[in-house]
Amino acid sequence: MYGQKWEGRSFVRCDFTEADLRGLETANCTFTDCRFDRTDLGESAHRATAFRSCRFERAVLASAEFTSCSWLGSVFADCAMRPIALTETDLTLAGLSGAVLPKASLRGLRLREANLEDADLRAADLRDADLTGARLRGCRLEGADLRGARLDADGLAQATLRGARVDLDTAVAFAAAHGLRVG
Known part of the structure; x- marks a missing residue:
């Protein structure tokens, strides 16, 4: 082919x-x-x-390119x-449990309600990604760039985020998800 x-x-x-x-x-x-x-x-x-x-x-899927695709x-x-190159790709409800994607560029992707349990996303670029409702239990996000990303409280509490780069809104949401009272 x-x-x-x-x-x-x-x-x-x-x-x-x-x-x-x-x-x-x-x-x-x-x-x-x-x-x-x-x-x-x-x-x-x-x-x-x-x-x-x-x-x-x-x-x-190594060295494959997906542009404006849906999974x-x-x-x-x-x-x-x-x-792998993913650009403007929608991964809503995708099952990526255990995926190994350290340092991957996942910027701006739609990962709503995706299963990312036990996935390795260390040092991944997830800026502006939509992770709303994503299952992140055991997901390794150490050193990931999450600025502008949308995550809910469950994801913030279940993922490993040590050293991740976040914006102020996510930092406050992280603190609240871990039981801190801000203010």
Whole structure:
């Protein structure tokens, strides 16, 4: 599939297990309830493509680029994701439990209600990201840049934030989430 370009295609309940999709380019495609188990998507590029309720197990996403894409409700398990480029991508309800993305650029991404339990996001750039309702129990955010990010009290109480860089509003919310009375 290297060098192939798919545009405006729609796939429903397709099985791409063990497919070699390296270098594939998609634009305005839709994948719904598809399986990408042990699929190699390395060096692929996706623009305005939606992956809705898809499953990625042990898939390779290293060096892939996703621009203005949606991963709504998709689940990622034991995937090779570094380095990955995510720009203006919506990861609402995505299952990224245990994801290993230290130093990743996740700036401005929508991660509403995403499962990031036990994820490694140390030193990640999460500026202006929307983490509202995200499950962050055990999520490692040490040294992450969270300025302008939206997090709720549960996330602030459950994630490991030592050395994270935050703005004043998040600092006050963090203190309140840990039972401090500010003022």
